[in-house]
Amino acid sequence: MTPLAAIIAGRIRATGPITLADYMEICLLHPRHGYYATRDPFGAKGDFTTAPEIHQMFGELCGLALAQAWMDQGRPAPFILAEPGPGRGTLMADMLRAIRKAPGMAEVARVVLIEASPYLRQVQRDRLGTVTHLDHVEEMPDKPLFLMANEFFDALPIRQYQRTGEGWCERMVGLSDKGLRLGLGPVVQLPREGQPGDVVEECPAAPAIVESIAHRIASHGGAAIFVDYGGWNGYGDTFQALRNHAPEDPLAHPGEADLTAHVDFAPLTAAAIRAGAVASRPIYQGDWLLSLGAAERAERLAASGDTGAMAALRRLTHPDEMGHLFKAMAIWPQGAPPVPGFDALRLHADHA
Template identity: 50%
Template sequence: MTALETILKAQISAQGPMSVAQFMSLCLLHPKHGYYSTRDPLGTGGDFITAPEISQMFGELIGLCLAQVWIDQGQAAKVALVELGPGRGTLMADILRTIRAVPGFAAACDVHLIEASPHLRAAQKNTLTGYIPTWHDSVATLPDDQPIYCAANEFFDALPIRQMIRNGDGWRERMIGLEGDTLSFGLSEVAPLDALAHRLEDTKDGDLVEHCPAASAIMQTLGARIEANGGAALIFDYGDWRSLGDTLQAVRDHEMVDPLHRPGQSDLSAHVDFEALIADLHCHHSRLTLQGIFLERLGITQRAQALAKSLSGPALDQHIAAHKRLTHADEMGTIFKTLALFPEGANPPAGYET
C-alpha cells in the first residue's frame, strides 16, 4: 500500500466517497506523495514520452508558427511567451532556440510557465539556463496587458475530470469509495449538472460523459486575454470533439495499469473533449486538426529531410522513427489533435483553418 493510498482511505472513511476529480487531484498533486510532486515522469526512464521529447522538430515548428503570428499581428514590442504544463522545459527550449532566427521576436518575449509541480519547476529551470522564466500556478496571474503567445502540449488531458452517468433526465456521478479495505468505483445519488444539459440530446441511460470544469475556466481566461491583447494559443492533446465513454487511464513504466492501483505511483489522464474546450470562448478558434496534418502543413517532412542529411546509422534510424511517430496515422498523427485560439478578425495561425 502506498502512503497516498493510506491517506485516501482515511479521507474516504471519514468523509465518504470522493469524486474522480478529487482522486485525480490528490494522486497527481498531493504535496508529499503526488505523482508530479515526486518525480520526473518523462522519457524512457519515466512513464511516458511526449512529442517534444521525441524530436526537436515539434518545438521548432511551433516556434515558427508563433513567430509568424507575431509578424502578422504587428510585431508587438513586448509579449508573454507562455507554456502550459512545460514538463522538463524541452518544448520551450526548442521554441526559444528557433525564434532567435526571427528578428525581434525573441527579444520581445518574456517567458511564463504554468507549472504546479516543484519537482518539474526545478527541471525547467535547469533546461532553460540563460533565461529567466516567471512561474505561475494558474493562467489567472499571467500578464493582462500583453499579447499572449501560448503553447499547451498534453496539458489538458491531466486536468481532473468528473465522470457523469446518464440517469433519466439527470446524472449520477461516478465516485471512488471503499469496498472492504479496497478502493472501488461506485455511484452517487442523482447529481443535477446544468453544464451537461445539452448532452441529454445525444446520450441514453447508462452513458458516461466526462466533464472538466478546470479546462473550461482556463480556456475562458486565455481566450479573454488573447481577444483583448492579441496573440494566439496552440493546443495539442489526445481526445476528440465530444466526450462519450470512460477514458480515465493510468500509465506506469509505459504500460497501462488500473487507475486505483498504487495511487500516486502512476500518471492519470483522460481524453480531452475539444468541443467543451472551446465552448463560450471570447475569441476565435480554428477547426480541430489532426496533429499529423498540422505538422505536414508546416513542412515537417522537409525539415526532417534537411536534418537527415547530417545523420547516419542508428541516429538516422531514430530520426526517421521520430518523424513517423509524430505524423503517421497509426501513431501520434491521428490520435493527437490540435486547435488554435486567436483574436476575432485575425487570420488563423499557419497550419490551421477556420
C-alpha cells in the same frame, strides 16, 4: 497500499466517497506524495513520452508557427511566451531556438511557465535559466500572449457520470474490503442524452482556463495552440493510468501512476469564442505538422546525419501512431490572420 492510498482511504472513511476530480487532484498534486511533486515522469526512465521528447522538430515547428503569428500581428513588444504544464522544459527550449529565426522576437519575449510541481520547476530552471513561474494561467500579465500547451488539458481533473435507469449518476471513488473502488452517487441533473450504461466526462477547469487565455488574446493580441488527445462532446470512459509505459488500473497505485483522460475540445472552442477570440476546429496533429513542413524538416535533418529523424516523423504524424490520436486547435484575435495550419471554426458561443 501506497502512502497516498492510505491518505485517500482515511478521507473517504471520514467524509464519504470522493469525485474522480478530487481523486485525480490528490494523486497528481499532493505536496508530499503526489505524482508530479515527487518525480520526473517523462522519457524512457519515466512513465510516458510526449511529442517534444520524441524529437526536436515538434517544438521547432510549434515555435515557428507562433513566430509567424507574431509577425502577422505586427511584432508586438514586449510579449509573453507561455507554456502551461511545461514538463522538463524541452518544448520551450526547442521553441526558443526556433523563434530566434524571427529577427527581434526572442529579445522581446518574457518566458512564463505555469507549473504546480516544485520538483519540475527546478528541472525547468536548470534547462532554461531565468524564467517566470506562475501557479495559474489567470496570473499572467495583461500583455500580448503567445502560448503553446502540449498534453496539458488531459491531466486536468475530470468528473464522470454514468447513465442508469433512473438517470445520470456521478461515478465516485469509495472503499471496499479490497481497497479503493468506483461506485455511483445519487441521481443528478445533467443536460445530456444517453442510454443506460453510457458514460460522459466533463472537465470543469478546462473551459475557464481557455476563456482566460482567449480573453487576453482577444484584448491584447497573440495566439494559443493546444495539442492533446481527445475528441468532441466527451462521451465514453477515457479515464486511464500509465505506469512504467504500460496501462494499469487508475485506482491501483495512487501517486505512482500518471492519470489522464481524453480532452473534450467542444467546450474549449466555445469558451474561446465566448471570450471574443477566434477558434479553429480541432485537426489531426499529423496533418498540422505536415502542413508546417515536418516532412521536409525531417528529410533535411536525416541528410545532415540525424538517424532518428524519419522514425520520429512517422511517430509524430502517421495515423497509426500519434498523428490521428492527437488533435490540435488554435485561437487568435478577431481580424488577425489565422495561426499557420488552422482555419476558423464557425461555432456560436452558446454551443457550449
